[in-house]
Amino acid sequence: MSVDDLDRALLLELLEHPRAGLREYARVLGVARGTVAARFLRLQETGVITDLAPQVSTRALGYPVAAFIQLDLAQGHLDSVVEALTEIGEVIEAHTVTGDGDLLCQVVARDTPELEHVVQRIIAIPGVVRTRSQVALTQRIPRRVLPLVRQAAGKGAARGSVRARTAAPRAPR
Structure with missing residues (x-):
């Protein structure tokens, strides 16, 4: 599956603000909520988004x-x-x-x-x-993909696209 600028922008939002919700993602990205919902579902169905489960600390479960x-x-x-x-x-x-x-x-x-x-x-x-x-001994860098998505967004985004619209600072929530 090919990931386009809107997909990358949505992935960035999901990773940076995982609890915001589809309505907020749509507002920030400047697209309809239905578009965000459809993109989100397609990203899941094609295996780009592989899991929605929370990351649980094994140490907190008693496995240090x-x-x-x-x-x-x-x-x-x-x-x-x-x-x-x-x-x-x-x-x-x-x-x-x-x-x-x-x-x-x-x-x-x-x-x-x-x-x-x-x-x-x-x-x-x-x-x-x-x-x-x-x-x-110590986990120095936890599993992460946000830097990869940021790199992909920087290389693949066209000027004046969704990426440029989402680069503006957000208002506090």
């Missing part, structure tokens, strides 16, 4: 220990290993990767003994040949 575990897999076991990993609640992300290893998982735990237990559960999955773990 975060680690990255690299998995080496036996050939032909990727799908079965991923399926088994989805059964371990402490595995919060998994990515297939290039280079050393086959999967990179982010896991959380309440403490280091629990982290060891999570690692042992992962090692016990048929098809997992080896693991390497790194405990995260």
